[in-house]
Amino acid sequence: MGKDPKKAWAATRKYLAKPEFSTLLILVAMLALAAFLQRNFFEAKSLNRTLNAFTPLILLAMGQAVVIISGGLDLSAGTALSLLTCVLTSVMRTANPVSGVYAIVAAFAVAIVIGVVNGIGMGYLRIPSVIATFATSFMWLGAALFLRPTPGGQSVPWFKLFYDVKAYAGAPPALKAFGSMVPSALILVLIGCLFWFVLSRTRTGRYIYAVGSNHTSAYESGINTARIQLRACVINSVFIFLAALFFVGQNQSGDARMGDPLTLRAIAAAVVGGVALSGGRGSVFFALIGALILSLVNKIIFFADIPYAYQTLVSGVIVIIAIASSQAYTLYSRKSMNRRGRLA
Amino acid sequence: MKLLEASGIRKCFGGVVALSNGNFSCQAGRITGLLGANGSGKSTLSKIIAGVYRADAGEIRFLDRLVQYKNPNEARKDGIAMVFQNLSLVPDLRVWQNIVLGAETGRGPFLDDRQAKRASQEILDQLLPGLDIHKLACELNPGEMQIVEIAKAISADPKLLILDEPTAALEKAEVRSLFRFMRLLAARGVAINFTSHRLWEVMEICDEVTIFRNGENVGSMDFAVDGRDPEKIVSHITGIAQKASAAKASRPPSDEVALKVKGLCYADALRDVSFELRKGEILGIGGLAGQGQHELLLALAGSYPGVDCLAEADGKRVRLNKPANAIRNGILLVPGDRALEGLFMKRSVFTNMIFPKLGLAGQPFFTPRKKYREECETAIDVLSIKAHTLDMPVQALSGGNQQKIVVGRWLSFDAKVLLLADPAKGVDVGAKRDLYRSIADQVREKRVSVILYASDIEELVECCDRLLVMYEGEVIATLEGDDINEQKIISTSMRVGQE
Amino acid sequence: MNGTSVALAGFRGAADKQKKLIIAFFLIVFLFVFGQLTVSNFLSFGQVLLTIKLASFIALFGLCQMVVMAGGGDGLDLSVGYTATLTAVLTASIMNGQNANLWIAILVALAIGLLVGAANGFLAAYVKLPPLIVTMSMSLIVQGGINVYTAGANITGKPSPVLQTIAAKSTGIVPNIVFVLLIVAPVVTVVLSRTRWGLALFGTGTNARAAFLGGVPVKRVRFASFVISGLLASLIGLLLLGNMGIAFKDMGSNYVMPSIAAAVVGGVSMSGGEGNYFGVILGAIFLQTLTNLLVAIGWGDAGKWLGFGIVLFTLLIVYVSDRRVR
Numbered sequence A: 001m002g003k004d005p006k007k008a009w010a011a012t013r014k015y016l017a018k019p020e021f022s023t024l025l026i027l028v029a030m031l032a033l034a035a036f037l038q039r040n041f042f043e044a045k046s047l048n049r050t051l052n053a054f055t056p057l058i059l060l061a062m063g064q065a066v067v068i069i070s071g072g073l074d075l076s077a078g079t080a081l082s083l084l085t086c087v088l089t090s091v092m093r094t095a096n097p098v099s100g101v102y103a104i105v106a107a108f109a110v111a112i113v114i115g116v117v118n119g120i121g122m123g124y125l126r127i128p129s130v131i132a133t134f135a136t137s138f139m140w141l142g143a144a145l146f147l148r149p150t151p152g153g154q155s156v157p158w159f160k161l162f163y164d165v166k167a168y169a170g171a172p173p174a175l176k177a178f179g180s181m182v183p184s185a186l187i188l189v190l191i192g193c194l195f196w197f198v199l200s201r202t203r204t205g206r207y208i209y210a211v212g213s214n215h216t217s218a219y220e221s222g223i224n225t226a227r228i229q230l231r232a233c234v235i236n237s238v239f240i241f242l243a244a245l246f247f248v249g250q251n252q253s254g255d256a257r258m259g260d261p262l263t264l265r266a267i268a269a270a271v272v273g274g275v276a277l278s279g280g281r282g283s284v285f286f287a288l289i290g291a292l293i294l295s296l297v298n299k300i301i302f303f304a305d306i307p308y309a310y311q312t313l314v315s316g317v318i319v320i321i322a323i324a325s326s327q328a329y330t331l332y333s334r335k336s337m338n339r340r341g342r343l344a
Numbered sequence B: 001m002k003l004l005e006a007s008g009i010r011k012c013f014g015g016v017v018a019l020s021n022g023n024f025s026c027q028a029g030r031i032t033g034l035l036g037a038n039g040s041g042k043s044t045l046s047k048i049i050a051g052v053y054r055a056d057a058g059e060i061r062f063l064d065r066l067v068q069y070k071n072p073n074e075a076r077k078d079g080i081a082m083v084f085q086n087l088s089l090v091p092d093l094r095v096w097q098n099i100v101l102g103a104e105t106g107r108g109p110f111l112d113d114r115q116a117k118r119a120s121q122e123i124l125d126q127l128l129p130g131l132d133i134h135k136l137a138c139e140l141n142p143g144e145m146q147i148v149e150i151a152k153a154i155s156a157d158p159k160l161l162i163l164d165e166p167t168a169a170l171e172k173a174e175v176r177s178l179f180r181f182m183r184l185l186a187a188r189g190v191a192i193n194f195t196s197h198r199l200w201e202v203m204e205i206c207d208e209v210t211i212f213r214n215g216e217n218v219g220s221m222d223f224a225v226d227g228r229d230p231e232k233i234v235s236h237i238t239g240i241a242q243k244a245s246a247a248k249a250s251r252p253p254s255d256e257v258a259l260k261v262k263g264l265c266y267a268d269a270l271r272d273v274s275f276e277l278r279k280g281e282i283l284g285i286g287g288l289a290g291q292g293q294h295e296l297l298l299a300l301a302g303s304y305p306g307v308d309c310l311a312e313a314d315g316k317r318v319r320l321n322k323p324a325n326a327i328r329n330g331i332l333l334v335p336g337d338r339a340l341e342g343l344f345m346k347r348s349v350f351t352n353m354i355f356p357k358l359g360l361a362g363q364p365f366f367t368p369r370k371k372y373r374e375e376c377e378t379a380i381d382v383l384s385i386k387a388h389t390l391d392m393p394v395q396a397l398s399g400g401n402q403q404k405i406v407v408g409r410w411l412s413f414d415a416k417v418l419l420l421a422d423p424a425k426g427v428d429v430g431a432k433r434d435l436y437r438s439i440a441d442q443v444r445e446k447r448v449s450v451i452l453y454a455s456d457i458e459e460l461v462e463c464c465d466r467l468l469v470m471y472e473g474e475v476i477a478t479l480e481g482d483d484i485n486e487q488k489i490i491s492t493s494m495r496v497g498q499e
Numbered sequence C: 001m002n003g004t005s006v007a008l009a010g011f012r013g014a015a016d017k018q019k020k021l022i023i024a025f026f027l028i029v030f031l032f033v034f035g036q037l038t039v040s041n042f043l044s045f046g047q048v049l050l051t052i053k054l055a056s057f058i059a060l061f062g063l064c065q066m067v068v069m070a071g072g073g074d075g076l077d078l079s080v081g082y083t084a085t086l087t088a089v090l091t092a093s094i095m096n097g098q099n100a101n102l103w104i105a106i107l108v109a110l111a112i113g114l115l116v117g118a119a120n121g122f123l124a125a126y127v128k129l130p131p132l133i134v135t136m137s138m139s140l141i142v143q144g145g146i147n148v149y150t151a152g153a154n155i156t157g158k159p160s161p162v163l164q165t166i167a168a169k170s171t172g173i174v175p176n177i178v179f180v181l182l183i184v185a186p187v188v189t190v191v192l193s194r195t196r197w198g199l200a201l202f203g204t205g206t207n208a209r210a211a212f213l214g215g216v217p218v219k220r221v222r223f224a225s226f227v228i229s230g231l232l233a234s235l236i237g238l239l240l241l242g243n244m245g246i247a248f249k250d251m252g253s254n255y256v257m258p259s260i261a262a263a264v265v266g267g268v269s270m271s272g273g274e275g276n277y278f279g280v281i282l283g284a285i286f287l288q289t290l291t292n293l294l295v296a297i298g299w300g301d302a303g304k305w306l307g308f309g310i311v312l313f314t315l316l317i318v319y320v321s322d323r324r325v326r
Helices: A004-016 A019-038 A044-069 A077-091 A101-122 A130-149 A157-162 A173-181 A184-200 A203-213 A215-220 A225-251 A264-274 A283-305 A308-341 B044-050 B072-078 B095-099 B113-127 B142-155 B172-187 B200-207 B229-237 B293-300 B323-328 B337-343 B349-359 B370-381 B399-408 B431-446 B456-462 B487-491 C003-013 C018-038 C046-070 C080-093 C102-126 C131-152 C161-167 C176-195 C197-207 C207-215 C216-242 C253-265 C275-295 C300-323
Strands: B002-014 B016-027 B031-036 B058-060 B065-067 B078-082 B158-162 B190-193 B209-213 B216-222 B259-265 B270-278 B282-286 B306-313 B316-318 B331-334 B417-421 B449-453 B467-469 B475-480
Touching: A019 A283, A044 A101, A044 A184, A044 A203, A044 A225, A044 A264, A044 A283, A044 A308, A077 A101, A077 A130, A077 A225, A077 A283, A077 B270, A101 A130, A101 A157, A130 B142, A130 C253, A130 C300, A157 A184, A157 A225, A157 B072, A184 A225, A184 B072, A184 B229, A184 B475, A203 A215, A215 A225, A225 C018, A264 A283, A264 A308, A264 B016, A264 B323, A283 A308, A308 C131, B002 B044, B031 B044, B031 B172, B031 B200, B031 B229, B031 C003, B044 B078, B044 B190, B058 C253, B072 B078, B072 B190, B072 B259, B078 B142, B078 B316, B095 B113, B095 B142, B113 B142, B113 B172, B142 B158, B158 B293, B158 B417, B172 B200, B172 B337, B200 B229, B216 B229, B216 B487, B229 B337, B229 B399, B229 B487, B259 B293, B259 B449, B270 B293, B270 B449, B282 B293, B282 B456, B282 C161, B282 C253, B293 B331, B293 B417, B293 B449, B316 B475, B316 C102, B323 B331, B323 B349, B337 B399, B337 C207, B349 B370, B349 B399, B349 C197, B399 B431, B399 C003, B417 B431, B431 B456, B431 C207, B456 B487, B456 C131, B475 B487, C018 C275, C046 C080, C046 C176, C046 C197, C046 C216, C046 C253, C080 C102, C080 C131, C080 C216, C080 C253, C102 C131, C161 C176, C161 C216, C197 C216, C253 C300, C275 C300
Parallel strands: B016 B216, B031 B190, B031 B209, B078 B158, B158 B190, B282 B449, B282 B467, B331 B417, B417 B449
Antiparallel strands: B002 B016, B002 B058, B058 B065, B209 B216, B259 B270, B259 B306, B306 B316, B467 B475
């Protein structure tokens, strides 16, 4: 089968019709619009600032995508993030640099617990993920408030590395030079990407798609569906953990309510990025793009001088439109599949 | 050398005996066909062998070992793979991913995709050359999906491959391809069990057949030894003894047309179905299972919004695009699966019986409890439903009584056409007779017309005035009078004398 | 067979719905007893009445949830909080402390509820988007609407005295809102169990396929349930205004989660078809009691939410795990 030009064009056309391509198109359009409205958008400094503002949502969206692909949904992501920031800032003592390491270990452990609890609820106990994570979100919120009734806490100076290397005075010059070229936020996102990239090449990664696509078929093929859903929740927790590192690096404090608005936006970002709410479909990397798009939209609203008052409104409308069109596409393509002989 | 031997298998579902004495054996390298009418027990036996069900009694010896599988995975590990008709592919994974699903090879934790693609391509090249292994499973047509299912079973390197109606979704060319592959597999020493409703297929590919009837093995033929005689096979399937057809109550249907249907089409399931139903007539829909009978009834009940046809009830045009329209015109459905489609199992008898009234226009906002309760009591009387009170949950009743409730809800309606979708399924013999008698009474008194689909041929033979035989969505024959007997029905259904 | 096993057998024999009501009731009793033992004065008459008053609002919002959940299809309504808030904010200035404009306020409330509910219903029932996402986004939109309104003008106005009497004041020792509940509860129960629409709703939730084949317009029924939820939420907004005396931006948002929890605890099935309003009321009382208890013990906000979450999660395990379907 040689490279037939006609075949190549047919293959290209097929790719163009894919939802992923239109997502990329939208991203490019948004970037263009942002650059138009903010003259210095593409300058290093402002790009850096942009990336920093977007990072928490990007990481949360990627983690959420994994859960959604596995057939679930995590409404506790936001409060989980808050909890982790509170854990970090409660364990750390500014005077003691080593406490930063303890804090990281503790927060990671808590993140795993969060993932396991959600995973048990969703995967083993078969509680619908909406209401299960609804319930657990209160558990995380309560724990967070317990640790940090008001925003605050302590942080070691070197934690700033997670946010911006240049901000940490004690960094060696080589690191500082590196940090001015490659922002920490980017490193964190890349770690996340690498993490998922590796996982997607394993059985777990494949099975997450299988379980989300058709639970029964996956089960009948011998897959331990409960365990896979639990793993998906734990993977999500790891992404939330990375976001927590960033947040504490940036703000040097923990806040029990900081994550609240991020939950829905993370879900919306994943959906905008092409992840189907019904499960089994989508890409974690495109959820990243979805987060970029959503954040750019907000930025554009800001720069287009739409009054602050209108921003929530516009946000909400955009979320609905994004999800509606994504769902509509799903329904359409699934309907044509079902009509072919299998009368659903 | 017998690869598998099943003896004395017995299996009951609820009160219904699916298998009373199942015996079966097959050998490595041979293709054995399983034949039998609907409900004869052949698919139940296959499922027991494959580990989907557990037998109530009897024993199975595989490779000279006594085995009892708790689930299909155990059977698969032992080397028995079954390919079902209800497809179990993962829609969003690619063909090659589906084929190796659950049994992927890998280096350490990482999947070896190259090996998987190679192995899948190898298998598919023999089964269906030209199929792109990178396609998503949801992009395949039913025939291709079936082939991929088979490929998946084969990739596990089974010693015994059970194919349950694999050709149902396939085109002629694909069938030929499949047969070629089956012969290859057999030559390699794999034992294959094959079921099909197309007699000619069985005769072409199988080395021997085992025939089932009424839950037991009634005969086997080795084609090499006994030759291929379709008539003999059909007589085994139906039983030589001819049932004396019960004297039908003398109620000649009138010539008035109760329902006229022309050109009914729906997706791939129904193709250009046309017929006329006369007042007071019981019209049967027969044929092998899954040929569109159930879909026909659902379409007539208005449950497919996209259905395309010309329908007239009592001379008046009816649009069958929603159930409310059908109901308003007196076309009432008694659904086949009463738990899924007919009843609210946990709700009371009363709630279930009055439910259809709720969709009817013109009913009062506040449900007139007293009036409705009286109507229910009447219905219970008329159909002799055994229920202590109106408020007991429906799931506490026996299958037969539950079914009577599904019928009884329509009694207070002005019924013109009653659509019965396998009403006696899962109902024991006594209750079955009871149910049909009640229905027959209604027909007699109110001159209601009935369209009856029953998976059990006996029911069709006993009740119907006319019988439409369906095959792959089309009506291929109409039988009347003396032609309505088991032998004729089965041979027409299996298209004996054709192909 | 000794007495315990007979009792257990009887308990198991009771229908599922009764079982959940019984559990809810015993949980409340347990909480009060526990509270009385650990914190003095927990079981005082005044405390109990105050609990019931606060719980009434939760119970009213819980009605919205029950209606939407009963229709099945994973229904729930997260927009009830801000719908109520929007109504309160807009009608406060209309009424301005007078009774004269009460009727206009009510009309405005109905209009808002109708609009929001219809939007929710259309997207959830006809376009078939997940109700969770639809109502969550709608809540954002309504919140945005409130932001727009309050950016331009301050929130002014007070509720009419009638509303204040109903919502805030008491007759003797009994808070008036309890009377509202006592009227609403039987009305709701009758409508849901004895009218065409109510029975159709529950049927749709129990088995949408069977309901459809029986001639019930499933999509229309679900659409209607969202509209009703919106209307109710809006009217509750008037009551909230009456209770608080003024309107502010976050009036309703704290009621959303508890209202869903109250419904679930009260035995309303999230998959539809089951529910009893008295159960929801008990659920609301239970949750409020639990909250009070946690606060009284001195755990504050943290304990409140943590306890909330753990209890809800545990109840979910108990309620949902008997429906484990692969």
